[in-house]
Structure formats: structure tokens, C-alpha cells
Amino acid sequence: MQKALHIGPIAWGWVTGVFTMSYAAFEIPSGALGDRLGPRRVLTRIVLWWSLFTSLTGLVSNYYLLLLTRFCFGIGEAGAFPNVGVAISRWFPLKKRASDGASA
Numbered sequence: 001m002q003k004a005l006h007i008g009p010i011a012w013g014w015v016t017g018v019f020t021m022s023y024a025a026f027e028i029p030s031g032a033l034g035d036r037l038g039p040r041r042v043l044t045r046i047v048l049w050w051s052l053f054t055s056l057t058g059l060v061s062n063y064y065l066l067l068l069t070r071f072c073f074g075i076g077e078a079g080a081f082p083n084v085g086v087a088i089s090r091w092f093p094l095k096k097r098a099s100d101g102a103s104a
Contacts (some may be wrong), residue, residue: 005063018067022074032077039083039090046083049076 053073059060060066
């Protein structure tokens with residue numbers, strides 16, 4: 001991708017950095033959204049958004065579209081960690097957490 005779009009190392013740093021910045025900025029709001037709407041709904045949105053922007057990443061034709069796509073990718077993927085944590089905590093009973101499962 002770097003060769004095809006003629007992206008140097010510094011510009012590539014921005015491509016990876018813009019994703020990280022948007023992910024970090026939207027992690028807490030997306031976690032709060034999960035508290036409000038429920039983790040299943042938010043995780044569904046995250047998976048759909050992730051799938052869309054994975055596809056769009058392959059379709060970009062220039063550096064600036066790649067930056068925009070990666071920024072939006074980070075926004076959409078943010079919140080996965082806190083919402084997965086809530087979903088797992090609701091899925092597994094308290095006595096089964098942090099065990100090897102041998103005492104089941």
C-alpha cells in the first residue's frame with residue numbers, strides 16, 4: 001500500500017497515528033454508549049463499522065482518503081474493549097471467572 005500510494009515513512013506514521021488518536025478519543029464515549037444501549041448493540045455496531053472500513057481501506061486511491069478512512073476506522077473500532085469486558089462479565093458466572101475450569 002505504501003508503494004502503491006507513494007507514502008513515505010513519516011506519512012505512514014501519520015496513517016497509523018491518526019487511527020490511534022481517533023481510537024483513543026472515542027474509547028470512553030463508546031464505552032459509555034455501551035452502558036446506555038447495551039454491549040451487544042454497541043459491539044454489533046463496532047463489527048459492522050469495522051467491516052465497512054476494512055473494505056474501504058482497500059479502495060482508497062490517495063493518501064488523504066487513507067487518512068480519513070483510518071481516522072473513521074478508529075472512531076468505529078473504539079469501545080470494543082470496554083464493551084467486550086461487560087459482555088464477558090455478564091456471560092460467565094462469577095464463580096467461573098479466573099478459573100481453569102477443572103472444578104466445573
